[in-house]
């Protein structure tokens with residue numbers, strides 16, 4: 001179910017807050033994410049970088065993996081907060097799409113201003129998914 005405006009604002013606030021705990025000494029580009037599960041629970045993530053650069057993990061995937069490991073598999077919305085409203089990377093779009101393209105994605109900047117609000121399926125059209133793994 002699509003969240004109401006108050007829930008969207010709360011998600012953005014949660015993403016702004018958790019962004020402060022990002023570990024991003026290399027890029028200096030902290031990202032915060034707040035993922036709203038169908039249960040009503042909100043799962044947070046912030047990017048965690050590493051001196052071995054490719055082992056870095058994005059905020060969105062940390063939130064998604066935290067939620068799934070708590071037993072959640074249905075999601076209604078995710079708010080992502082970056083300095084300038086940069087949108088989720090391709091890897092995060094793919095991971096989120098596993099759980100449905102109707103997810104509402106809200107991207108806001110550090111001041112909380114919304115830059116993008118759209119369905120995940122519009123961010124990753126024709127995504128590879130479970131339906132593609134048919135046996136020959």
Ligand code: THU
Pocket residue numbers: 024027029030031046047048049056057058059060087088089092
């Ligand atoms: N980053 C995210 O956390 N989410 C995204 O969707 C895009 C990029 C992080 C990874 C890295 O720590 C920093 O932003 C710069 O790429």
